[in-house]
Amino acid sequence: MFTTYVLVIEKTSSSRIRMRKQTIFMEKGVYLYVGSAKRGLEKRLARHVKKRKNRFWHIDYITSRRDTTVQAIYLSPCPECETLSAVSALGTLFGRRLGSSDCRCQSHFVKLNQVSLDDLRNWMTQNGFVEFPIPSP
Numbered sequence: 001m002f003t004t005y006v007l008v009i010e011k012t013s014s015s016r017i018r019m020r021k022q023t024i025f026m027e028k029g030v031y032l033y034v035g036s037a038k039r040g041l042e043k044r045l046a047r048h049v050k051k052r053k054n055r056f057w058h059i060d061y062i063t064s065r066r067d068t069t070v071q072a073i074y075l076s077p078c079p080e081c082e083t084l085s086a087v088s089a090l091g092t093l094f095g096r097r098l099g100s101s102d103c104r105c106q107s108h109f110v111k112l113n114q115v116s117l118d119d120l121r122n123w124m125t126q127n128g129f130v131e132f133p134i135p136s137p
């Protein structure tokens, strides 16, 4: 049973994003977000894809925007923070205390280096991740 997932989020413009406790600057590009849901994984993933929702987690402030799209979802065989550390090889950690309120990681977001979504898919599947079909919003 999978409980950890990785969202591949494309942001098509650079902008500031105001959240409850901090404002971040997010450049356009592709980002990975690592999260987990001990129950209701599919429901959680559907929520991430929806634009209209109450903004509760940091990720909600990002995925509710019009300039972001969830391009792919992967399920991870490893726990959340281990997964973060694995995928951080693909880019640089983005933000501080962003998506990582419950652990000691700097952030649960990674800004991807220049890599195509196909190359990313190859890397993910070679490393034991399983692609999950994007729920319709």
Ligand SMILES: [Zn+2]
Pocket (backbone or CB within 6 Å): 080, 081, 084, 100, 103, 104, 105, 108
């Ligand atoms: Zn963590």
